[in-house]
Amino acid sequence: MTETSQYIFELPIKVRDYEVDAEGIVNNANYLHYLEHTRHEFCESVGLSFRAMHAEGLDPVVSRIEVKYIRPLGLGDSMVSRLNLRRRGPVFIFNQDIFTPDGQPVVRAVVEIVSFENGRISRGERLAQVFADYLN
Secondary structure (H helix, E strand, C coil): CCCHHHCCEEEEEECCHHHECCCCEECHHHHHHHHHHHHHHHHHHCCCCHHHHHHCCEEEEEEEEEEEECCCCECCCEEEEEEEEEEECCEEEEEEEEECCCCCEEEEEEEEEEEEECCEECCCHHHHHHHCCCEC
16 A cells, blocks of 8 residues: 555545445446546646646646546545656656545555656656656
8 A cells, every 4th residue: 555655646536326336336337437536637737737738739648547446435425535656767657545434445546657758758858847856
């Protein structure tokens, strides 16, 4: 289990009614939305707007996601989504974990991001400059 001190960003999220299925639990696809929302909020917190990046020809895109579902959440439940970041060559790897407010693990995910510049895959140097203070 990753220690809380190893995370560089966290975001509290609450389950909304349209995110649960007929069984009353969060549909597994919605966790991908939670993970993406957390990455977007992290990027904005370090000054990266996806709209601005796209306008400058920079488009980070998901190339791979590995998700382990540990326990379900239901309507009205709260969670804390946390992430850390490292780089392997041109790939930015977000280790993202979701917990209940009392620290029980819900989801563990590894999300790999590659960077496109002006429509072509790049080494990701522009992103690396912005993320320099956060890369493990």
